[in-house]
Amino acid sequence: MCPWVAFTGLILLWTDAVVSQVRVSGVVGQSVMLPCTYSTAREVTTMCWGRGPCPLYSCSNELIGTDGHHVTFQRSTRYKLNGLISKGNVSLTIRNATQADSGTYCCRVEHSGWFNDLKVNILLEVKPGELVFHPPLIISGG
Numbered sequence: 001m002c003p004w005v006a007f008t009g010l011i012l013l014w015t016d017a018v019v020s021q022v023r024v025s026g027v028v029g030q031s032v033m034l035p036c037t038y039s040t041a042r043e044v045t046t047m048c049w050g051r052g053p054c055p056l057y058s059c060s061n062e063l064i065g066t067d068g069h070h071v072t073f074q075r076s077t078r079y080k081l082n083g084l085i086s087k088g089n090v091s092l093t094i095r096n097a098t099q100a101d102s103g104t105y106c107c108r109v110e111h112s113g114w115f116n117d118l119k120v121n122i123l124l125e126v127k128p129g130e131l132v133f134h135p136p137l138i139i140s141g142g
């Protein structure tokens with residue numbers, strides 16, 4: 001058998017086993033929180049948030065990252081970790097959300113050992129706020 005096919009199949013297996021998918025919705029101009037927590041019983045560890053689904057390693061388009069206790073990288077002040085990081089609450093808060101923030105985010109908690117990382121893909125949908133104009137429905141009579 002072609003080894004490449006076997007390898008790809010294996011990756012799909014791992015991906016299915018480890019990735020969980022969560023949906024969150026927010027409103028334009030408000031803060032939105034993307035939940036992500038892990039148990040620190042085993043270890044307090046590094047983690048990162050990235051844009052797009054969790055890749056095989058690390059985070060793509062990294063938004064914010066921690067060393068387990070403190071934020072060590074932050075792309076913009078709009079991205080905040082307001083939870084107790086060293087207690088495993090690494091939920092991401094995006095301030096002043098825009099519709100362009102809609103899409104998939106990856107929360108990756110980097111556990112030691114191969115393929116032990118906790119990977120959560122979060123699908124964010126930012127909806128327009130109150131200021132949206134709804135055209136009236138015009139029903140013409142006969």
Ligand SMILES: *[C@@H]1O[C@H](CO)[C@@H](O)[C@H](O)[C@H]1NC(C)=O
Nearest residue numbers: 037081082083084089091093
């Ligand atoms: C994690 O922290 C956030 C604050 O960013 C808080 O709203 C949320 O309730 C916390 N989650 C848990 C499970 O404690």
Ligand SMILES: *[C@@H]1O[C@H](CO)[C@@H](O)[C@H](O)[C@H]1NC(C)=O
Nearest residue numbers: 028029030078095096097098
């Ligand atoms: C929120 O974002 C909009 C559009 O990017 C900007 O015009 C506005 O000043 C921002 N508001 C705050 C409170 O940062």
